[in-house]
Amino acid sequence: MVPLDRLEQITQRFEYIEAQMMQGGGDIAQLGREYAELRPVVEEIRAYRQALADIEGARAMLDDPEMRDLAGAEIEELEARLPAMEAALQLALLPRDAADNRAAILEIRPGTGGDEAALFAADLMRMYQRYTEAQGWSFEVIEEQWSELGGLRELVARVGGDGVFARLKFESGVHRVQRVPETESGGRIHTSAATVAVLPEAEDVDIRIDPNDLRIDTMRSSGAGGQHVNTTDSAVRITHIPTGLVVTSSQKSQHRNREIAMDVLKSRLFDMERSRVDGERSASRAAQVGSGDRSERIRTYNFPQGRMTDHRINLTLYKLDQVMQGDLDEVIDALTADAQATLLAEMS
Numbered sequence: 001m002v003p004l005d006r007l008e009q010i011t012q013r014f015e016y017i018e019a020q021m022m023q024g025g026g027d028i029a030q031l032g033r034e035y036a037e038l039r040p041v042v043e044e045i046r047a048y049r050q051a052l053a054d055i056e057g058a059r060a061m062l063d064d065p066e067m068r069d070l071a072g073a074e075i076e077e078l079e080a081r082l083p084a085m086e087a088a089l090q091l092a093l094l095p096r097d098a099a100d101n102r103a104a105i106l107e108i109r110p111g112t113g114g115d116e117a118a119l120f121a122a123d124l125m126r127m128y129q130r131y132t133e134a135q136g137w138s139f140e141v142i143e144e145q146w147s148e149l150g151g152l153r154e155l156v157a158r159v160g161g162d163g164v165f166a167r168l169k170f171e172s173g174v175h176r177v178q179r180v181p182e183t184e185s186g187g188r189i190h191t192s193a194a195t196v197a198v199l200p201e202a203e204d205v206d207i208r209i210d211p212n213d214l215r216i217d218t219m220r221s222s223g224a225g226g227q228h229v230n231t232t233d234s235a236v237r238i239t240h241i242p243t244g245l246v247v248t249s250s251q252k253s254q255h256r257n258r259e260i261a262m263d264v265l266k267s268r269l270f271d272m273e274r275s276r277v278d279g280e281r282s283a284s285r286a287a288q289v290g291s292g293d294r295s296e297r298i299r300t301y302n303f304p305q306g307r308m309t310d311h312r313i314n315l316t317l318y319k320l321d322q323v324m325q326g327d328l329d330e331v332i333d334a335l336t337a338d339a340q341a342t343l344l345a346e347m348s
Contacts, residue, residue, distance in 0.1 A: 007045045010093075014038045033101070041092045048085045051078050094343050099200035099274070100166035105142075105267045106198055108155040111174060113192020116181040118151025120301075121194040123324060124175060125155050128168075130326025137161030142260050143248050156247075156264060158201065165200045170312075170335040172198045173298030180304070189304060193297070201263065202270035209266065215239040218254060236261050240269070313338045 017035050021028065055078045061071040108124050110117035132139045138160040145153035159168065176193045184190060217237045235250040236257035247265045249257040300309045301320060308323045308331070309316045315334050317323065323331070 004049075007049065010038065011042055011045055014042045037096065037101075044085075044089045044092045048082075048089050051082060051085060054078055090344060091340055094340060100169075101163055102165045102203075103158060103160040103201040104165045104168050104198050105201055105264055106155070106157045106159050106168065106171075107196070108152060109195050110151065110153065111193035111195050113177075113190065115147065115149050115151055116177075116190055117192040117194055118147045118153055119149065119182070120151075120175075120177045120192055121155070122146075122150060122152040123177075124194055124196065125152055125157075127324050127326055127328070128159075128171075131328045132159055132161075132326075134326055135161060135164075135167070137164055142264060143250055158263075165198065166336075167332055168198045169200075170332060170339070171196050176297050176300045178300065178302045178304070197271075199267045199271040200274075202266035207266045207269050207273075209240070209262075209269070213241050215241060216258070238262065238265055240265055243269070243272070245269070310335065 014035070017031050017038065021031050021035060055075055058071040058074040058078070061067040064071075106128060108121050108128075110121040113120070129139050138158075140158045140160065141155070142158060143154065143156040147153055174193050174195055176191060178189055178191050180187055181190050215238070217239075219235045219237060234252055234254045234257060235248060236254060237246060237248045238258075238261045239246050245265060245268055247261045247268070249260040249264070251257050251260065298310065298312055300311065301324070302309070303320065305318075306320045307316055307318045308320050310331055313334055315331060317330060319327070
């Protein structure tokens with residue numbers, strides 16, 4: 001049972017924001033974000049409080065002989081609906097990740113497995129591109145390196161849109177593939193892996209970087225397999241000296257490359273800070289679903305059996321073809337529900 005005084009405080013805050021927006025006062029962008037976050041919560045609160053008021057109204061009619069049966073039936077119906085309404089309200093009141101509505105920086109790199117790992121990394125890139133397209137999001141490649149066989153050596157991309165990080169944050173980790181490689185003549189199944197990192201895009205207020213902590217180098221950039229070599233030194237590499245983080249951007253515009261590389265660097269530093277704070281909040285990171293612990297194998301893609309297994313929630317789907325085509329909603333929904341269940345358990 002959620003305390004009614006807390007529900008009242010949330011409703012009052014929402015009404016205050018609503019009034020401020022009507023008057024055009026304050027930071028409209030910030031007020032708009034908070035309004036959008038609180039609106040579905042307040043809708044659940046109002047429905048729940050209305051049900052409680054209706055129950056009280058029906059009980060007041062129990063003393064009227066002509067209305068007793070009708071009132072009793074209404075009370076029974078409303079009380080039967082209360083548990084589901086309380087559950088929906090609890091979900092709406094769960095603490096939100098402040099980064100959920102942000103765009104994300106997606107990084108993919110091959111792990112163990114040589115050429116096959118790079119080919120699998122390329123498959124993962126295409127999977128996320130298709131998912132992004134289905135969601136109506138944007139997919140901007142910041143840095144990519146390809147092998148001669150068409151494998152992906154490295155990808156850094158920005159995925160833009162509403163609620164991107166909330167949907168993609170559970171993808172961070174080690175993705176394992178089991179299949180017969182195209183380069184395997186004996187038909188043996190090989191196991192290889194690729195790592196995926198999803199970072200919330202940092203905002204200027206999140207991270208302040210001392211220019212003296214940066215080393216910025218320019219260099220020649222080249223496309224896949226050495227093609228489309230630029231004749232100017234357009235690529236930019238930024239090294240953050242205190243942490244050793246290195247970010248590269250190889251677009252055609254050197255000025256734009258500097259902006260892109262700084263954005264990625266800020267996102268990586270922001271992610272490091274979030275991970276540090278998360279670690280302090282919980283002694284056991286294993287209890288944090290979707291914490292982005294990249295040392296763990298989170299998912300296996302078994303091509304001979306046509307199955308995908310997410311090891312964090314023991315979910316197995318025999319629809320690997322659809323998954324590789326970007327049909328990720330079922331697994332992402334399951335991971336989100338599991339994370340919500342964990343939060344509910346911690347709050348109870």
